[in-house]
Amino acid sequence: MDLTILWFWIIAALFIGYFVLDGFDFGVGMSLPFLGKDDTDRRVLINTIGPVWDLNETWVIVAGAALFAAFPEWYATMFSGFYLALLLILVALILRGVSFEYRHQRPESTWKKWFDGMIIVGSAVPALLWGVAFANVVRGVKLDVNHDYIGTFFDLLNPYALLGGVTTLLLFFVHGVVFISLKTEGDIRVRARKLATRAGIVTIVVAASFLAWTTLAYGTPASAIFAALAAVALIASFLANLRGAERLAFGLMAGTIGFAVLTLFASLFPDVMPASNDPANSLTIANASSSAYTLGVMSWTALIGMPVILLYQGWTYWVFRKRIGRAHIEVAVH
Amino acid sequence: MNEWLDPLLLSRWQFGLTTIYHFLFVPLTIGMALTVAIFQTAWVRTDKAKYLQLTHFFGKIFLINFAMGVVTGIVQEFQFGMNWSDYSRFVGDVFGAPLAFEGITAFFLEATFIGLWIFGWDKLPKKIHLATIWLTVIGSITSAYFILAANAFMQNPVAFEMNAEKGRAELTSIGELLTNPIVLASFPHTIFACFMVSAGLIISVAAWHLARNQHFETMRPALKFGMWMMIIAGILTTLSGDQLSLIMTEVQPMKMASAEAMYVTATGANASFSIFTLGTPDGVSELFSVRIPYLLSFLSTHTFDGTVEGINNLQARYVDVYGPGDYTPTIWITYWSFRWMIGLGLAHMLVAIAGLFFTRKNAAKPARPWMWKVAIWSFPMSLLAMSVGWTFTEMGRQPWIVFGLMRTEGGISPGVTGLEILISLIVFTLLYGILAVVEFKLILKAVQKGPDDAPVLDAESGVVKQAVMVY
Numbered sequence: 001m002d003l004t005i006l007w008f009w010i011i012a013a014l015f016i017g018y019f020v021l022d023g024f025d026f027g028v029g030m031s032l033p034f035l036g037k038d039d040t041d042r043r044v045l046i047n048t049i050g051p052v053w054d055l056n057e058t059w060v061i062v063a064g065a066a067l068f069a070a071f072p073e074w075y076a077t078m079f080s081g082f083y084l085a086l087l088l089i090l091v092a093l094i095l096r097g098v099s100f101e102y103r104h105q106r107p108e109s110t111w112k113k114w115f116d117g118m119i120i121v122g123s124a125v126p127a128l129l130w131g132v133a134f135a136n137v138v139r140g141v142k143l144d145v146n147h148d149y150i151g152t153f154f155d156l157l158n159p160y161a162l163l164g165g166v167t168t169l170l171l172f173f174v175h176g177v178v179f180i181s182l183k184t185e186g187d188i189r190v191r192a193r194k195l196a197t198r199a200g201i202v203t204i205v206v207a208a209s210f211l212a213w214t215t216l217a218y219g220t221p222a223s224a225i226f227a228a229l230a231a232v233a234l235i236a237s238f239l240a241n242l243r244g245a246e247r248l249a250f251g252l253m254a255g256t257i258g259f260a261v262l263t264l265f266a267s268l269f270p271d272v273m274p275a276s277n278d279p280a281n282s283l284t285i286a287n288a289s290s291s292a293y294t295l296g297v298m299s300w301t302a303l304i305g306m307p308v309i310l311l312y313q314g315w316t317y318w319v320f321r322k323r324i325g326r327a328h329i330e331v332a333v334h
Numbered sequence: 335m336n337e338w339l340d341p342l343l344l345s346r347w348q349f350g351l352t353t354i355y356h357f358l359f360v361p362l363t364i365g366m367a368l369t370v371a372i373f374q375t376a377w378v379r380t381d382k383a384k385y386l387q388l389t390h391f392f393g394k395i396f397l398i399n400f401a402m403g404v405v406t407g408i409v410q411e412f413q414f415g416m417n418w419s420d421y422s423r424f425v426g427d428v429f430g431a432p433l434a435f436e437g438i439t440a441f442f443l444e445a446t447f448i449g450l451w452i453f454g455w456d457k458l459p460k461k462i463h464l465a466t467i468w469l470t471v472i473g474s475i476t477s478a479y480f481i482l483a484a485n486a487f488m489q490n491p492v493a494f495e496m497n498a499e500k501g502r503a504e505l506t507s508i509g510e511l512l513t514n515p516i517v518l519a520s521f522p523h524t525i526f527a528c529f530m531v532s533a534g535l536i537i538s539v540a541a542w543h544l545a546r547n548q549h550f551e552t553m554r555p556a557l558k559f560g561m562w563m564m565i566i567a568g569i570l571t572t573l574s575g576d577q578l579s580l581i582m583t584e585v586q587p588m589k590m591a592s593a594e595a596m597y598v599t600a601t602g603a604n605a606s607f608s609i610f611t612l613g614t615p616d617g618v619s620e621l622f623s624v625r626i627p628y629l630l631s632f633l634s635t636h637t638f639d640g641t642v643e644g645i646n647n648l649q650a651r652y653v654d655v656y657g658p659g660d661y662t663p664t665i666w667i668t669y670w671s672f673r674w675m676i677g678l679g680l681a682h683m684l685v686a687i688a689g690l691f692f693t694r695k696n697a698a699k700p701a702r703p704w705m706w707k708v709a710i711w712s713f714p715m716s717l718l719a720m721s722v723g724w725t726f727t728e729m730g731r732q733p734w735i736v737f738g739l740m741r742t743e744g745g746i747s748p749g750v751t752g753l754e755i756l757i758s759l760i761v762f763t764l765l766y767g768i769l770a771v772v773e774f775k776l777i778l779k780a781v782q783k784g785p786d787d788a789p790v791l792d793a794e795s796g797v798v799k800q801a802v803m804v805y
Contacts, residue, residue: 046805051453054404058445062437064411069434072426072502079415079422080747086416087758090409091765097405098769101398104805105776148419148749290427291497291504298434305438309446316446319457 003295004285007070008272010302012265014066018059019130019168019261020175020254025053027176029096029123030169032116034195035180039109041188042116043329046100048183051320053100055313057093069298073147073288074272081141081149082133085156089126096122127172128165132156135164135210138218138267140276147273147283160213167210170203171234171260175253178237182246185325193241196249200238207234211260214267223266230259339752342743345417348759350728352409354721355766359403361720364474364525365532366396369563371467378464384552391552391785392536397452398776402769404445409762417755421735421745428494428505429484432512436480444473478528479512479521486516488736489727490585503739516585519578520727526574527679527720529567534682534716536560537689537709539781545706549784557693564686564712571679576633583634583642586737588652589730591645592663593672594630599644605631609673656738663732671726678719682712 028049036042049056068075079086095118103115139160142151174196181192211227219227237252268274272288275281289295370393377385411433414422422429447469454463487494493510494503505511540557543549583590591597594607607629631640645662652661689709731737735745 043805050805051449054401054449055442055445057404057408058437058441061408061411061441062434064408064415065430065433065437068411068414068422068426069430072423072430075415075426075430076419076422076747079412080417080419080749083416083747083750083754084757086412087761090412091761093408094405094765094769097401098772100805101401102772102776105398105779144749146748148747150749153754290430294427294431294505297505297508298431301435301438309438309442313442313446316450319450319454 003292003299004070004289005270006299007066007289007295008265008269008285011063011067011070012261014059014063016258016261018056018063019172020257021056021059022053023127023168023172023257024176024179025049025056026123026127026172027174027178028180029119029176030127030173031177031180031192031195032120035177035188035191036116039112040326040329042112043104044184044188044324044326045180046103046119047324047329048180050100052316054097055316057097066298066302070290070295071272071285071288072290074283077143077147077149077273077283077288078133078137081143081151082136082156084153085129085133089129092122092125092129094122095119096126124169128169130165131168132161132165134168134261134264135161135214137273138164138214138264140274140282142277143273143275143281143283145281147275147281147288150277160217163206163210163213167207167260170199170206171253171257174199174203174237175250175257178241178246178250178253181241182250183323185323188325189323193244193246196241197238200241204231204234204238207231207256207260211263214263218267219263220266220269222269223263226259226263226266230256230263233259339756341746341750341752341755344752344755344759345746346742348417348755348762349413350725351759351766352406352413352762353728354724355770356403356406356410357720357724358717359399359406360478361528361531361717362399362535363396363403364471364478364528365530366392366399366535367467367471367474368529369532369536369559370396371464371471372559374464374467378460384555387552387785387787388556392539392556394780395535395539395777398773398780400448402773406766416758417747417750418735418745419747419749421740424502424740424745425487425736426502428491428503428511429487431505431508432480432484432487436477436484440473440477440480442473444470444477447473475525478525479517482521482524483512483514483517486514486520487511488734489582489731490514490516491736491739503736515581516578519574519581522574523571523578526567526571527716527723530564530571530679530682531713531716531720533560533564533567533686534712534714537564537686538711538713541689541706541709541712542781543784545703545710552785554693557689560712561686561689565683565690568679568683568686579633580636586730587643588645588648588661588663589668589727590634591643591648592665592668592730593726594642595645595665595669596630596642597645599641599647600630601641602631602639603627605629605634605640605642607633659733659741661733663730668726668730671722671729675719675723675726678715678722682715682719685709685712685715 028045032042032045036045064075067078099115099118099122103112103119106112133156136156136158139158141149142155144150177192177196177199181189181196184192208231211231215224215227233252233255237249237256240246240249240252270285271282272285273283275283370389373385373389373392376382377389447466450458451463451466451470454466458466491503492514493505493507495506496502497504536556537560540553540560543553544557579590579593596605600606604627606625606627609624609626628638630642631638634640634642645665649661653659685708689705692705733741733743735742
């Protein structure tokens, strides 16, 4: 297989890894106002992702670095073109990351409220904007002959992209709430399941419309299949949650997100960033990629590195497999 | 266009600000991870409670920093594409690879095992838990290697060939890229300097408590440890720094000449090192200076009769090679940052040496109380030395973004407006400013609280019973 095409799908895989893993982190963050009745509840929620949010977030660093190395042109165009959107994502990630660390440092409730607010906003903003960004990539943006973005920030806020943003926001929210039902015990677990049902109905409607729009406007036969699989997985997850099969529901949500990302990448193929103003200016797998030598070196690194990474990250989740309840928080020395 | 909205100037300020800020947390993460790992190893080997207390105490300070290091690091990676897209296009094929390696081999390791370490006290057997902090140390140091290899390419591009059709540099040998002579010297120099920063922190913290006659049983060993670490790391930083300046003279002679603000080529005794210059360091007039003859010759060539090329020669030579232009860095910045780096580095090494002498045997206190006050400044001094060192090496690279290949103004993002960059610069300045205050207060509070009593251990397994930290 051509290495450039291999790396196109590796980039897709890294973003799937990021969205599946940090996706539920975002969902947990956004669930604080819905499931966190008091401080102990909120601490239970935050501690479900406590040991893993950092490693989950590392996926975006690796995805970004891989994009830089494998498709420098794509990385350069996308990151400079979506300047203000990425600035917002960065600010959100900073606020969210420090809030996890800072909120428990002082007992005052106003102090905690501040950081709870920042966790909520800091989770919702990236969850929304990553969807907006990727939907815009699929839809195509205005590029000049040097592949530089020539649109404005407000061009990015078109209906299709906004629907994409709301879709990822809702998917991550439900993903996080299902994760909470899987990781907690007692009352909060029951409430999480109910919330997942209520939010699930809206999510199915929104995600289905986005997937349908993608398929009709930008789709290929392959993307249509992925879109259908994403929709089926989402509905199956909803049903699994209704029946209380938490593990299955969570696995299916991960599948939904994975298939949704594949839908977008399959729609793009073989472009990586189509130019809406003039197809001749489009960035493609061929004209955006690195040299065969660089891709070869990176392929070996990924081939050796990724299995090891998956192994020790899997082990981490196994170490922290136990459910968390209010009792754990109350005895903790902190 | 309004000069306040100059994208080049604003992007440079933003990169400088965010990088210096990020690099306040990086050395602490690298150095503190090692320190904590050493304390914990001492505990596992000796079972002495004081080492466990120290592990927890410095572990907490380490963790307050860690989140900041992670989140400000994402900014660094995104910024290449956001603000320096033409640079990214030009070097991506070469520069991207070490960043990707860093992610795959180092970041995941660090991020995963730090989580296991923080939350795994009551879940992992003692020795496996100890292994998690050592893997964090390995991850953080490996990551430094790759990022410094990427940086070394900007200082001294190697292992590439130009692809004229694509208008970019392409990698020809990964082995050569990762063994750039610059990184072979800058890696030990940076890592040992990171250890100096964490040693500085330990000395400051321990001195603060000992000056107040408290926590003697934990803070005294910490002080000794910090001072030894400072001296050893300091010697190694000096030696590797010496190696670095030797290579720098060879591959970036302009940087060395601008470090000394030396305009005219000099040989032997005339290649002197000025400790201090009063007047204008632009070489036009000098009122007063303290100079050590031969020292610059020695630093640059390891001989006493070496010739060090002056700025004027180099400027003329570069005009011949690269065409008309100004190839001189901002001299007052390179001159003074070089001196402050060396001066501060030596100063807090001296504090450590004097400290070891004055607290020898079992003297609870040095002869004079003011000595504690001096020792408390070790940490700010080491952080400042680190920052000015980076300022020197990056400002000394100017006007190049990749030496000899691309000038800094050629690297910026053509599609990003000055206004957008002004917005992001303001946002980062405010955000980082506020977070610095919060961070500083939290660290101060954790430091002043001092170590907790030894945690309860499970009688059977010897494992710490309660989770040390819960969010």
